[in-house]
Amino acid sequence: MARQILSFERVSTRLGGDTIFDELSFAADEGEFLCILGPSGCGKSTSLRLMGDLLPVQGGRVTVDGKAPAEAWRSLAYVFQSPRLVPWRTALGNVVLGMELRFDRMAKAAMEARAAELLALVGLARDAHKYPGMLSGGERQRVAIARALAVDPRIVLMDEPFSALDLNTRRRLRAELIAIWQRTGKTIVFVTHDIEEALVLADRILLLSNKPTRVLETLSITAPRPRDIAASDDLRGQRARLHDLFTRLEAEPAAA
Numbered sequence: 001m002a003r004q005i006l007s008f009e010r011v012s013t014r015l016g017g018d019t020i021f022d023e024l025s026f027a028a029d030e031g032e033f034l035c036i037l038g039p040s041g042c043g044k045s046t047s048l049r050l051m052g053d054l055l056p057v058q059g060g061r062v063t064v065d066g067k068a069p070a071e072a073w074r075s076l077a078y079v080f081q082s083p084r085l086v087p088w089r090t091a092l093g094n095v096v097l098g099m100e101l102r103f104d105r106m107a108k109a110a111m112e113a114r115a116a117e118l119l120a121l122v123g124l125a126r127d128a129h130k131y132p133g134m135l136s137g138g139e140r141q142r143v144a145i146a147r148a149l150a151v152d153p154r155i156v157l158m159d160e161p162f163s164a165l166d167l168n169t170r171r172r173l174r175a176e177l178i179a180i181w182q183r184t185g186k187t188i189v190f191v192t193h194d195i196e197e198a199l200v201l202a203d204r205i206l207l208l209s210n211k212p213t214r215v216l217e218t219l220s221i222t223a224p225r226p227r228d229i230a231a232s233d234d235l236r237g238q239r240a241r242l243h244d245l246f247t248r249l250e251a252e253p254a255a256a
């Protein structure tokens, strides 16, 4: 049995007088690709912020790599919807920057060598010298993924990282992310509101409800990768089920 690397135990969160989580519980296993799927505003980003200690835990317990979030920052790296690159640094320089902020005693040459390796891993071996303004949206997001991996986190938190990209780029990056995940063995917590994206990527999908948010359903996705939803009866069935649940969530009146 895989070790549990992340857990929410009866976590309660109120923001702006609104109950977001009322005793939300779930866990991720080490090495797992976990997708958190849910309607807009249900608290997907909030759950990542709690893991990353960007928001204090008000009730219940969040454990990250065996520690409280405030002690676990070394175990985590983030990839956001926008790549958040520094425009005056090259792709290589941006990946190095992530390491400079975390490894204060690592030699510059070692950081650059590692950054170059990671840019190659994300398919940018020949673009290391380019500035963000010279890269496409998909390439910039690849740099952000390399920057996250550069600090050698145990867990990568990804908040709708491909949602701003065009469909073809999105599809390609999903496939690449799976290859990277398989090669690195990282635990990935991937937030999305895209059912097909979750089905293509995840070992397990948590479907969250509207606020106050709970886990409405947990689906294990065992279809082999790479996945073609249209070609698999199992995946088509799971897609239909998720669509159905999602439609019902969107039709629910907003919580008072």
Ligand SMILES: Nc1ncnc2c1ncn2[C@@H]1O[C@H](COP(=O)(O)OP(=O)(O)O)[C@@H](O)[C@H]1O
Binding pocket: 015, 016, 020, 038, 039, 040, 041, 042, 043, 044, 045, 046, 047
């Ligand atoms: N700093 C904040 N203050 C007040 N309300 C917030 C704050 N951050 C998020 N919220 C509210 O919490 C809910 C969940 O937000 P979020 O986690 O961003 O949703 P999601 O990522 O699932 O779309 C939303 O209703 C949002 O308006």
Ligand SMILES: [Mg+2]
Binding pocket: 044, 045, 046, 159
């Ligand atoms: Mg969000």
